[in-house]
Amino acid sequence: MTRWLVTGAGGMLGTDLVATVASRGEPVTGMDRAGLDVTDAAAVTDAIARGRPDVVVNCAAWTAVDDAEVAEERALAVNGPGVANLAAACARSGARLVQVSTDYVFAGDASRPYAEDDVPAPRTAYGRTKLAGERAVLGQLPGSGYVVRTAWLYGAHGPNFVRTMIKLEDQRPTVDVVDDQHGQPTWTVDVARQIIALVHSTAAPGIYHATSSGQTTWFGLAREIFALLGADPARVRPIPSSALPRPAPRPAYSVLGHGAWAGPGVPPIGEWRTALHRAFPGLLAAQRAAGVAG
């Protein structure tokens, strides 16, 4: 039976990955930041040597995209050398390593889905740091390193766009949402299941894209959320990104292709709208619980 170690287990994806692996009856150790800081090389070596996992999945990351613009070195320490620490420890122990990465490694100006082997060209500090992590894994673990890129994540265990829209629908008569950024809203539970399928397949080491199929804009996603809430979708109004300037420019086009899954014969994640409908009751419950607590 596969023994799992999940780092960043206190985060939105890490929480769902640990729960999904555990629900299959597989032994999994989840380590949150307090339990294992990936920038501490000695602690990483020790955790992997003691735990003797077959596979390590790194869900730990500096994910504050705008803050990274003014703190790139600190973001890099987690997303670059932190990942290299894990790769070095896995190389010593023989464990496979799955590194979770992002659409932000691409320029975001394409007009067709990014393939796994398209040339990265990050336009943000966050994207540069995440690319450093990818390179550490692929360079140090050519026979046992996997990069799983995802994007536009939502889940029950962290702040995200879907939960924000549930809150705003309750608080505001109208909501303005950008309509010129294209991507694939993706449920953390689907990414967890995809990582599990990858680990249990004969997949070659390398890069895989774990996003929903299809595509929409943040505006399109917000309208779908309002409809799911029984609210009038016309209360969501489209605006251009230029009306909402941010320190880190957001990619206009973040759609990722799924061709690599054909190799191991693993079906890609399904259509984004279907996933949202499945996830929604849990997201609503989590947001309502947070609202009551807050």
Ligand SMILES: NC(=O)c1ccc[n+]([C@@H]2O[C@H](COP(=O)([O-])OP(=O)(O)OC[C@H]3O[C@@H](n4cnc5c(N)ncnc54)[C@H](OP(=O)(O)O)[C@@H]3O)[C@@H](O)[C@H]2O)c1
């Ligand atoms: N969210 C998205 O839309 C999205 C899109 C594309 C890719 N991704 C990638 O998906 C992965 C999971 O993201 P997420 O959405 O679950 O983010 P998240 O909720 O922010 O989780 C990241 C976790 O990493 C922890 N962490 C930060 N620095 C650490 C360190 N030095 N050592 C150990 N843990 C550390 C954080 O702890 P603290 O909270 O205590 O700092 C947090 O619990 C990341 O690799 C991210 O780049 C996310």
